Amino acid sequence: MHKTLIVTNDFPPRPGGIQAFLHNMALRLDPAEIVVYASTWKRSREGVEATARFDAEQPFRVVRDRTTMLLPTPRVTRRAASLLREHGCSSVWFGAAAPLGLMAPALRAAGARRIVATSHGHEAGWAQLPAARQLLRRIGEGTDTITYLGEYTRSRIASALTREAAARMVQLPPGVDEKTFHPGSGGDAVRARLGLTDRPVVVCVSRLVPRKGQDTLIRALPAVLARVPDTVLLIVGGGPYAADLRKLAEETGVAASVRFTGPVEWAELPAHYGAGDVFAMPCRTRRGGLDVEGLGIVYLEASATGLPVVAGDSGGAPDAVLEGETGFVVRGESAAETADRVATLLLDPELRARMGARGRAWVEERWRWDLLAERLKDLL
Ligand code: GDD
Numbered sequence: 001m002h003k004t005l006i007v008t009n010d011f012p013p014r015p016g017g018i019q020a021f022l023h024n025m026a027l028r029l030d031p032a033e034i035v036v037y038a039s040t041w042k043r044s045r046e047g048v049e050a051t052a053r054f055d056a057e058q059p060f061r062v063v064r065d066r067t068t069m070l071l072p073t074p075r076v077t078r079r080a081a082s083l084l085r086e087h088g089c090s091s092v093w094f095g096a097a098a099p100l101g102l103m104a105p106a107l108r109a110a111g112a113r114r115i116v117a118t119s120h121g122h123e124a125g126w127a128q129l130p131a132a133r134q135l136l137r138r139i140g141e142g143t144d145t146i147t148y149l150g151e152y153t154r155s156r157i158a159s160a161l162t163r164e165a166a167a168r169m170v171q172l173p174p175g176v177d178e179k180t181f182h183p184g185s186g187g188d189a190v191r192a193r194l195g196l197t198d199r200p201v202v203v204c205v206s207r208l209v210p211r212k213g214q215d216t217l218i219r220a221l222p223a224v225l226a227r228v229p230d231t232v233l234l235i236v237g238g239g240p241y242a243a244d245l246r247k248l249a250e251e252t253g254v255a256a257s258v259r260f261t262g263p264v265e266w267a268e269l270p271a272h273y274g275a276g277d278v279f280a281m282p283c284r285t286r287r288g289g290l291d292v293e294g295l296g297i298v299y300l301e302a303s304a305t306g307l308p309v310v311a312g313d314s315g316g317a318p319d320a321v322l323e324g325e326t327g328f329v330v331r332g333e334s335a336a337e338t339a340d341r342v343a344t345l346l347l348d349p350e351l352r353a354r355m356g357a358r359g360r361a362w363v364e365e366r367w368r369w370d371l372l373a374e375r376l377k378d379l380l
Contacts, residue, residue, distance in 0.1 A: 003033050004380050005084050005112075007103070008095025009070045011038040011062070013054045015263070016207065017297045018120050021174040022095045028373035029380075031059035035087045037080055038062060039070045061087075072102040081110035090114065091380045097139050097146050097157075098123045098132070104142030115143045116379050118172060121294030121315055124156040128289045133160040140165030145379055147172035149295045150319035172376060173319075175369035176300040180270055183306035183360065187274025194259055196275065200231045200346045203276025203307075205269065205298050208239030211291050213282040213312050213332050215245060220282075221254040223339035228346045231257060236272045238263035273305040277352060278345045283312035284332025293317040299327075300367050303359025308352050310341045326359035 006026060010018035026034060036058075041051045047068075055062040063083060070076050080103055084092065090113045094101045097117035104115045117139060123146075126132035140146055140161035145168050148154040158166035191197050202224070206212040214235050224231050235245065235258060242260065249255040264272055273279065279302030285292045292315035299309045299320035311321045312332030321327045328345075330337040345352050 001033060001088075002091065003035065003087055003089040004029070004091040004093055005080065005087065005089040005107075006034055006036045006038075006093045006095060007070070007080055007100055008036065009039050009100065010095050011036060013050050014041045017174065017294075018096060020297060021118070021120075024175065024177065024369045025373055025376055026058075026060060028369060029060075029377065034060045035083060035089065036060065036062045037070075037083050038064055039068050040064045040066060041068065043068055070100060072099055077103045077106045081107055084110050084112060091116070093376075093380060094118065094143070096120055096122070097143070098126050098136060101139035101143055101146070102135060104139065108142070114380060116145050116147065116376075117143045118147045119153055119157055119294075120149065121153065121292050124153045124294065124315060125290040125292055127156040127160045136160040137162065137165075140168075144168065145170050147379070149173045150316040152316040152319070153294055170375075170379060172379070173295055173367070173372065174297050174300075175367045175372045176297065176304045176363050178304050178363055178368055181273065181301045181304035182270070183274075183356070185274040185305055186271030187276070190271045190275040194234070194261075194275070196232050196234070196259070200228050201234050201276045202231060202278050202280050202342055202346070203234045203236065203273060203302075204279070204281050205236040205272060205301070206281055207237050208235070208241040208245060210241055211283055211286050211293065211314065213284055213338075214241070215248055216282045216284070216312075216332060216335050216338055217280055218245060218248050218252055218254060218258060219335035220339035220342065221257060222252065223336065224343045224346070225254070225257060227343040231346060233258045234261065234272075234275060235259065236261045236264055269301075270305065273302055273307060276302075276307055278310065278342055279305075279307040279327075280310035280338065280342050281312065282310065282330050282332045282334075282338045283314040283317050285314040296320045300363055303327075303356075304363040304367075306356035306360050308345050308355035309359065310338060310345070322358065322362060326355055326362055
């Protein structure tokens, strides 16, 4: 049997895009043919228990490191090598190329014949820093393939690799579960619960961090309200930027038109997308390119739900939108552009329906996990 050791810091129950990527792919591989070596979510008793509960429900074996952050230290490398031997794995998949891909030569020496490292947004950020570029170069030399999300991340990461390692890169983007995210996913019940029935709703689903641009949405709201007076901005998700965003809503005078749900359970997520008329997340690149969007699964989840999408122009986010067909791309720092596109969509039900339907069809054609998992199987 051909077995793969998946080595990753990013695995549920910790939330996030890379975690969703890894888990959805793992679920589509043969459970008898994979072993996952991952960090523990949180050190607290609650975190350890939630991690154990999650692992017990998986059809494959998950081995947790006691730390909350796996780093390519001698101890972690030894543990990965011994898992590789113990389970007879011939392939390794690093869930994120940086930094764990630095363990590749040691795992090859331990018997791995095929090593794949997946890159996300942060590897493109690493490619901006001289010291980190050297590490990426080593990761490229030690692995068989570094995968990339789209042209933005490919070109940035390739610039740090040897020509030969760059030529071995293969595209592997995340996908969407089109059966979970679909039109009619229960949005009416969420609207009713929040008292938003019959009001135009702009929904944003994401961690609350500055890059995602919930602040731009709040700053755009006065101009949207001037054109579509009853609009509500529904901000779904949790994160460190929450208090700043609430304060900004107060200062901008739009607090009454903004609802924060906080983080929601996975099972509740499709209905929260469904509660929107328009999905908007005007993400922007920060810190000189270090903090950049790799793609944005949320745009695809919104399209799968049948919503038109307003995306920011950070990194690879434009790859998740067909401009003018499934939605619009705006400059992430521009509240004026964001307001204009959002209001245009709110005022035009026909345009919304057309873009939503095109987005749904695009996800079915191009972004289904099942299709993308086949590509990963070939690589492994
Ligand atoms: N359950 C739950 N609850 N899920 C949430 C919540 C919440 O409150 N908020 C966000 N999510 C989920 C979204 O539904 C989505 O599946 C995921 O978390 C976020 O994924 P991305 O939009 O892709 O953003 P990211 O910054 O976490 O992910 C990074 O890696 C991705 C994969 O390579 C970025 O670089 C992305 O651009 C990239 O697509």
